[in-house]
Amino acid sequence: MSEPRSGERPLLRRRAVLASAALGLSTALTATLSSCSTASGSTGGGVTLTFSWWGNDDRAARTDKAVRLFEKEHPGITVRTSNAEFGAYKQKLATQAAGGGIPDVAQLDYRQISQYAGGGALLSLGEAVEKGTIRTSEMDPGLVRTGSYRGEQYAVPMGRGITGYAYDASVYGKAGVPTPGPGWTWQDWAQANRKIAALKLTSPDGRPFTGANDGGGNEDVFEDWLRSRGGRLYADQTHLGFTEDDLAGFWTFCDTLRREGAIAQAEDSAQAKTTETSPMGRRLAAADFTWDAPFPGYPALLGDNVHFAPVPTTGGRQGAYFKPSMLLGVGAHTRHPKEALALVDFLLNDTRAGDILGFTRSTPPNRVVAARIAKTLKGPELEIYEYAQKMEKYGLDAPPAAPPRGDVPIQIAFGRAYQRVMFGLTTPRQAARELIDEADRELRS
Structure with missing residues (x-):
């Protein structure tokens, strides 16, 4: 799951975010990016593509290897790659978008689709998907639609993730708590x-x-929580999908448990930025909500008693859904759309590329590729793959469309508002009222 945010910074408007990203780009930031050029020799005056993504060293090495295979299969095409950690990558991409164009192919977060599609930075992929230039027949249609903005396809999922619950089975056993199932x-x-x-x-x-x-x-x-009650975060691109009562009820539920001492205290939750700094990672709690992709970090840190369970339901209705862990888009100003589309399709659908990339971006969206790689999985990686299979059989609602352009600052405001509740500075009801007012202004600005 997305990490909690802290701090009392004022909400930034989208224009200010883009402006500050552009102004904040520095030599230090540039130094964080690692670039690789092909070693396959002259392209004979061929096409050069740019491709950027974020991720750790393992993802970088695997992605570069898959790209070199693409070059080998497509003589005359050279791919210049760059990658960075997520924060630096977001800033770099915002700067490029503000300055005239993102790379030919770019890895995108779910929350960036509306921002860049609405801002004219992404090429429409609708025709490419319809004609099979980018093949999606082995992908879940609902997952594919998450790359849409106002009914038009602008990106295609590169991984399929799902929320879950990391828990220490030994502690649950000591407390006499049954193993959490899909309907708890x-x-x-x-x-x-x-x-x-x-x-x-x-x-x-x-x-x-x-x-x-x-x-x-x-x-x-x-x-x-909201989806398990039949609700949703957004009704459309300019309106929230929940009420003050919805949010106040959720925050009151959490606030009550914290006051009872049943869940982690404010100071410990406020400093949770990573697996290691979370209350569970610091051995202050028996469980934590998380996404499937980072889950293996918990057993690696805490031992083999840590397992992955479904998030709770309301009367058996699951609120979890399959979400794109990340997507691929093509820059609107690319000079080589045909070649860029070919690279996207190769990375998503070629089984050899799939073997190389593995589960570095969570479960591959192509079912054939995912099933092929799954045969080699073991330990926590196998557990999250089997978890996804179980949840698919249990039944989940379709994923929502990509969040509106104002979602990122709303998410920041959400964490900031609840921190005030945690530290006793306001009530759940008052915080909910203020958050909704702030979110409404952001969505309609």
Whole structure:
């Protein structure tokens, strides 16, 4: 899941975000980007494409290897690649968009689709998908539609992720809590946390051990809660899909559990930025909401007793959904659209490229490619693959369209508002009212 945000910075408008990104680009930022050029020899005056993405060293090495295979299969095409950590990548891409054009092929976050498609930075892929230039027949249609903006396809998923719940099975066993299944409820979750807190266990530094992290400041957790009740985050590109009562009810639920000592305390949730700094990662809690892709970091840190379970439901209705972990788009100003589309299709659908890329971007959206790679998985990676299969059989609602252009600042405001609740500076009701007012202004600006 997206990481909780902290701080009391004022909400930035989209224009200000783009402007500050452009002004903030510096030599230090440029130094964070690693670029690779082909070593396959002269292209004889052929085409040169640019391709950028974010990710760790393993993803970078695998992606570069897949790109070199593409070059080998397409003589005359050279691909210049660049990658960075996510924060630097977002800033760089915003600067490029403001300055006249993003790379020929770019990796995109779900929350960036509306921003860049609405701003004219992305090439429409509708015709390419319809004609099979980019093949999507082995992908879930609902997942493919997540790359759309106002009914037009602008990006295609490169990975399929899903929310879940990392939990310590040994602690759950000590507390007498059953293994969480696809139909367990939010009330079951609350009771599990209370039972774990009642064990009176302590963390390595001697503080009380709680049931879970406080997910109140995490918009992804709220979305699962909301969808399990038949709601949604956004009604359309300019309107929220939930009410003050919805949000106040969720925050009151979390606030009550924290006050009881059943979930992590404010200061511990506020500093949770990574797996290692989360209350669970610091051995202050038995569980944490997370996404499937980062889940293996929990057993690697805490041991093999940590497993992946579904998020709670409301009366058996799951709020989780299959979301693109990231997508591929083509820059609107590319001089080589045909070649750029070929690269996108190759990375998504070629089985040899799939073998190289593996699950570095979560489950490949192409079912054939995913099933082929799954035969080589083991441990936590196999667990999250099997989890996704289980959830697909259980039944999930279709994913929503890409969030509106104002979603990023709204997400930041969401975490900031709940922090005020955690530290007793306001009530859940008042914070909900203020967040909705702020979100409405952002969506309609």
